[in-house]
Amino acid sequence: MSITADAVEAARAEGRSAFIGYLPAGYPDKEASIAAAIALAENGADVLEIGIPYSDPVMDGPVIQQATTEVLARGFRMDEVFEIVAAVSAATDAAVLVMTYWNLIDRMGPAVFARRLAEAGGAGAITPDLTPDEAEAWIAAADAHDLDRVFLAAPTSTPERMRRIAESSRGFVYGVSLMGVTGARTEVSDAAERVVSAAHEAGAERVCVGLGVSTRAHVEEIGAYADGVIVGTALVAALRDGGPEAVAAKAAELSGRG
């Protein structure tokens, strides 16, 4: 059974939407990134997304880009990801997903990547530049190791594509709340609710919404219709400015436990 789906369903059983937090692997260094992820889980995150730094992150805005560029500049290697996932999943009950651009999986080989992720206790992967159309190898590798695979659904996805995305995803469908890259926004786009209902109609059991979510008010607004709410940039900025303690405080505020 899907670790990620279980985490989202556990939140639903408590009468709330799941809270999902993103942090980049190895930022600002390995130890602090582990501490920050654990702090995030201890302060309300049901699911963690560990982003793998990549040289060409076309879906990321300036805050996440700057963080991951720093990590790469200090000589980050892929081995670190599995160490971080292992340390974090051993220390928390949260489902630990990685978020990665495709070429990093491609270079390692999908089968090897999936095996190492499963061995580290990871729940699966979110793949922002991989659509189901190109995902045959990844789906096979993820299935072989019982991993979740989260694909993105956009405001511009046709009903036909929504069905394909819903069928191909395991864990949840990542509903992109707006047309743009990651980064805090002041308001929630009205496209978010449409994406969620379209994905549900297409058969997705769980749809979580991310991009631009940065305040408790956003979380509550989106939580009213989505199965989970995803926050990235606001947490990365907290980590940048105040270390793991600031992540703990921000997570508590966002999850409503502050």
Next chain:
Amino acid sequence: MTDSAAAGSSHRGAEGPYYGPYGGRWMPESLIAALDEVEQTFGEAREDEEFVAEYQRLCRDYTGRPSLLAEVPRFAAEQGAARILLKREDLNHTGSHKINNVLGQALLARRMGKTRLIAETGAGQHGVATATAAALMGMECMIYMGAEDTRRQALNVARMRLLGAEVVPVEHGAKTLKDAINEALRDWVATVENTHYLLGTVTGPHPFPSMVRWFHQVIGEEAREQMLAQEGRLPDAVAACVGGGSNAMGIFHAFLDDAEVALHGYEAGGDGVETGRHAAAITLGRSGVLHGARSYLMQDEDGQTLDSHSISAGLDYPSVGPEHAHLADSGRAVYEPVTDAECMTAFETLCRTEGIIPAIESAHALAGAARLSAAWTAEDPEAAAERIIVVSLSGRGDKDVGTAAEWFDLLDEQQERQERQERQERLDEDEQGDETGVQA
């Protein structure tokens, strides 16, 4: 030829999305609808006589097509016995082959009802061509250019601004072409509704590789007809430089099924491929995914893209169009690196012997032709004298005069010293400016 095409073994007209194992569409879901729209609009437009007629009219009356196929005997004589003819894309309006693709895609953008064009640029030639088309069609225009390239190609930055485009220097990563593409994609994800991303070469997600090639096929079609009309036969070899690979695909395509015509692509060898400072994606790369396509890619053991290096901003890209990757694997075309030094020798020779200043990009193809002629001549001078090489002279070198002046030490010392000092002062000022910015 027609028979083999009918039998399905033709290399011509490959539609994508895949070229052997290469190509595809590795893109965020948010952009898939826009790519579908481009694909559908292009598919309809190429069958629409009115659209094709308008495109051809612009190519003739605005670009100045057909471009000449002209022999360069004094240049050729310094290389060996073979004859060399240049396909003069440098004479196109805006100074390079890039305009062929730009006019086509700008017409498509208008057909889709888009009012804003964005583009990446390396050497600035594609940016200039895009800014030109935007001016011609009354569209808004934004050009993303690596900050490193805005320095190397300052003249083209000014040209784009004169043409009414906004030029955004990109400060991320290596600050060159690949980073400009990242930034253009980020813009496009947020603006697809009114914006067309006018990608400048045969890379990227489907349908860009086959569509951009289609708009450039005219280069090879003209060259093939001109050879038959002027020489009564086909050339023995066709040589082109390969950055993303658009001028090369454009000139290769017409000859793909002419088995007797050898096709040679020349990549940027930078300081030499053994130094690691180069942009020879096919020569040293391995299969990977960047900017929406699977192709040869310069990457490290983890799959992180490696920084490329070349004296030529237009070839400074760590991957290559997927159709080239497939042609390389199949052996139909052969790709080799040309170093900065070899390319600058060819650059200087063409200036001195023929009165033509080539783009540094195109000088890679000239150096490749020189290498071919020398090798044939060493083998059999009489046979070599019967051979003809057609070179894609993809652009002119006005933009490169500063780089060449530095390379060949053409400015007198006092002036140079003064300029170096001024440059240093400007850098110091910039740094101070940056620091204040961070503190603020």
